[in-house]
Amino acid sequence: MAGVREDLEAFAAELFDGFFRADQRRWGQAYVRGLLLDGRRKSVEPMAARLGEDGNRQALAHFITSSPWDAAYVRARLAWRMHEAIGPEALIIDDTGFLKDGDASACVARQYTGTAGKVTNCQVGVSVHLAADRASAAVNWRLFLPASWDPASPEADPVKVARRGRCGIPAEAGHVEKWQLALDMIDETLSWGLDVPLVVADAGYGDATAFRLGLEERNLAYAVGISSRLTVHPGHARPATPAYSGTGRPPVAKYPDKAMTVKELVVAAGRQAARPVSWREGSRPGTGRSGLKRMYSRFVALRVRPAGREIRQATDGPELPERWLLAEWPAGESEPVQFRLSNLPSGMPLATLVRLAKLRWRIEHDYREMKQALGLAHFEGRTFTGRHHHVTLVSAAHAFCTLQRLTQDPKDPAPV
Template identity: 30%
Template structure:
């Protein structure tokens, strides 16, 4: 909070931001302006709602502070930028960006809001460092609807790969130390994203569909046809990183393609699950020759963004926002990402201080948050709760809402 306090025009806004961050770090089951204001001893949720909607501060400034904090803690020369999107289920049609669309979180088409996130991952740790809200054409083609949701006039339609390219370029322009980018099939299929990485001499390992066609010495071929041509002796067993049950061991095949990136090498990486026989495919580029183990390591880093989504939603309420406008969404997400990054950075620092104990697993973000709540937040919030005042205020608010609803129902159509 000392780092970001200068970003606020008034000290009251900085204090409210502190209350917000402590609220999303807390063990509250539901995190919204009401519950977090009650936890902080505020008489009403007005201060936190004002912070998200009308207070004078720029979420992009906090994003820069967040990125610097994460990179300073986890910086490595061969770190990886991981790109992915996630969806939050929402009701109604007023929340900015909401429509019926596919959500990977739900695994089906739902009424939801989708955003693209960028995370920074190295052997030291990983955390989210940037985000971009996806606006479907049903929104960008309706400027009156966008104006109602506070969407800036210069924001138009952009595909998810275009949003990802913007996030990656913004991080690289800020001097982020990273040599690789990885992502799923949505991003591996986009030629403009790959060209941008070629031009900037940044390597990538991007997943692609099995029907993707690549140039080879024998002419254009589908990647699944290439897999059929790989001899059994060409497969190499390597770990894609440690999982909850141990090393994620797969067999890997690596084939050079005939693409001309200008400088560097292009190839196709094939991953085989030896238990099920399932195959996964990646298009790869490296500015300089690298061994197979390096590409496997980069491919394995893609799972870190899923861990970020799981912990930031489960621990800090990334998906629990009840805001509708463009400004409020960007402010909510950046403060939640800041709180999550605090957990990730301090947990990683504590791991380096602990003496190795073979009887214990390493300290997790979940366990650190549990200790932080018990030892810091609970004593901090033990005094000053106004439970009875809040009960009265909440019942008055609900009564007003009930009367307004009944009045609308009673009016003639």
């Protein structure tokens, strides 16, 4: 136990090294330690009760809600440390909800969150995680600001707009789509000098053509979920120029056949196109090398050309770019159940394509650990800055646990 405490002190010293004030370094370490201690609730008051000599509730509350330390600085140092430790294969993007009873907290609104599986009263945070098969870590966050909180939006709610000052929302913060917040965080990650080998996201991001085009403009590889309604042409399709009669504007080359939905295309390929793939060991007992059951399903991989006006406008020439369409079609299902689009190389083996696309499971694992054990959703303050400070330090606590696991002897007991 003493060794873990020493490791935490060294980790916190590295993380908060740039803090000019000694009291900020002290309370930063204390807050992270409070998140790691056993206890059902991880808000300031119960943590202060567990922290002994560091249990100054007022100091902890000031540090997390209003102390002027830069969360981005801490996240950058955290990202450098975890990039070295994990050796990430992907940057994973998703969002999670923080359910709220009242409406006084920054950016609270009735909106959809997968946390509840419905529209409800909540805040939504968009996060970016470094991930490999063995480990992952949240390294960046944005608090989504609904249109009702933006004075420049036609959907602005005067009551919420009037509350911006009390919540400490910066004047320049406006309503931005989640996929744009994700691109902003990717740009910030690149500005820290980190490589982004692959971007993985679900259909909430992959369905946004502008998001995929943004990744391609940055020369980034991606494997993103898409809905079954996204339209494509088969990879072998080629545009043709209709015959010109010599009068009027000359015709332009276009694809002779109408674009199909990805579901229609995969169903047309048929069950026989599906191939079995096992991509990782799960958590249930089985026959894998570690005694765990292998994750297994059947997949159809097709080369396609995504359609749509935005794609055509962004493409030089009449031929649309070719991409991977990966569809999961389990043996017991009458039709495919999930679809992904990727610009990974055309010669990539199916097993590799599936494994990389499936890395998104790591972000669900991170959310579960941070919410169940580390108090991600327990912040009781109402400020914009406080929420960002809290999620940053929860990410730090989670990263410390991850580092302990990575360095732990398999025979040792689990770290605190």
